[in-house]
Amino acid sequence: MHAIRLHTFGPAENLTYEPTADPTPAPGQVRIAVAAAGVHLxxxxxxxxxxxxxxxxxxxxxxxxxxxxxxxxxxxDGVAGLWLGKRVVAHLGFAPGGYAELAVVDVDRVHEIPANLDFAQAVAMIGTGRTAMGIVQFTDLTPDSLAIIPAAAGGLGTLLVQYVKQAGATVIGLAGGPEKVALVQANGADVALDYTASEWPAKVRAWLGDRRATVVFDGVGGDIAREATDLLREDGRHLVFGWSSGEPYATATRSEQTLGPAMMQKAGGPSPIRTLELRALTAAAEGRLSPAVDRFPLPKAAAAHHALETRRTTGKVVLEP
Incomplete structure (x- = not known):
């Protein structure tokens, strides 16, 4: 098979497309002919x-x-024959191996893909979608809720905008540059603004009038998070799930970390991760959520990494062999 291999840690150019040995499924595993591989920050x-x-x-x-x-x-060995030929999606966990034409995974990590989802959409939901389902557990949205979503044109932000609108709440979506702002508006945000323009907080205040936001869904951090939390009402919540700016930001009274053990505890059940994955796939299959996908050919993995790191992507980045 061909795969993307990394021989030395460093820049994106170190990702090389080359032939390598086919992986062999161990007992309890399946081997997947990969049609889509997710790229994560x-x-x-x-x-x-x-x-x-x-x-x-x-x-x-x-x-x-x-x-x-x-x-x-x-x-x-030990895997039921009914799996052969199935369209499936899986998160490999801590084990890498996804940027390839073939990948192996434990069968208990595998989900059959709903008929109305393509492979790239399924990949978006198994990773980014499950994270979105985990984050929204931390707030009870109502038609009176007003959410600010930085990075609203990204894979996760796109899904959060849709989820908040499904709840009947109001969304202020932020994105970098006019093209991304237009995508956020088309995705259903009530207000879409360019966070690279210094006047965006003043525009939000003017639009809100006497109101204030009830929740900030924040995966950006830094100055954008600080300015967004300044727009929260006193009992507003700052839900933190990353800091793509490279600078974490949190307040002592309003900020909640939503990733890790807290998310798993909220999800509950014998397999919290699988619970969130099923919620995400079901939401997409039922048309309640529609992931945005940014597709790259597998040999162009370095270009995909460059685009993701420089914030030139819209939606979930997916490699296609």
Missing amino acids: LDTVLRKGERGPLPELPALPTIPGREVAGVVESLG
């Missing part, structure tokens, strides 16, 4: 040699990527 962190939230860096050389969708084409 964490992948860019690991590529640089920083482990982020993971317990350790992958051993080199490695095939990055932890989200795949495709068709099951081989079974390990």
Whole structure:
């Protein structure tokens, strides 16, 4: 098979498209002919040699990527034959290997893809979608809610805008540049503004009048998060799930970390991650959420990383072999 391999930590150019041995499914695993592989911001962190939230860096050389969708084409011992030929999607967990034509994964991580979703949409929901489902657990949205969503044109922001509007609430979506702002508006935001323009907070205040926001969904941090939280009412909530700006921002009384153990505890059940994945896939299958996808050919993984790191993507970044 061909895959993207990383031999040395460093810049995106270190990602190389090359032939490598086919993986063999171990007992309890399936092998997937990959049709779509998700690219996550964490992948860019690991590529640089920083482990982020993971317990350790992958051993080199490695095939990055932890989200795949495709068709099951081989079974390990003990796996029911009914899986052969199924359209499936899976999050690989801590094990990399997604940026490839073939990938192996434990069968208990696999979901059959609903008939009305394509492979790229399924990949978007198994990773970004499950995160969105985890974040929204932390607020009870009503028609009186008013949400500010920075990075509203990204894969996660797109889904959060849709979810908040489904609840009948009001959305102020922020994005970088006029093209992204137009996408946020088309996605249903009541107000869409360019956060690279210094006057955006004043425009929000003018639009709000005497009102204030009830919640900020924040994956950006830095000055944007500070300015957004300044627009919250006294009992407003600042839900933090990242800091793509590179600068975390939180207040002592309003900010809540929504990732990690807190998210899993909220989801509950014997497998909280699987619970969130099923919620996400079901929401997409039922048409309540529609992921935005930014597609790149698998050999162009370095270009995909560059685009993601420089905020030139719209939606979930997906590699297609």
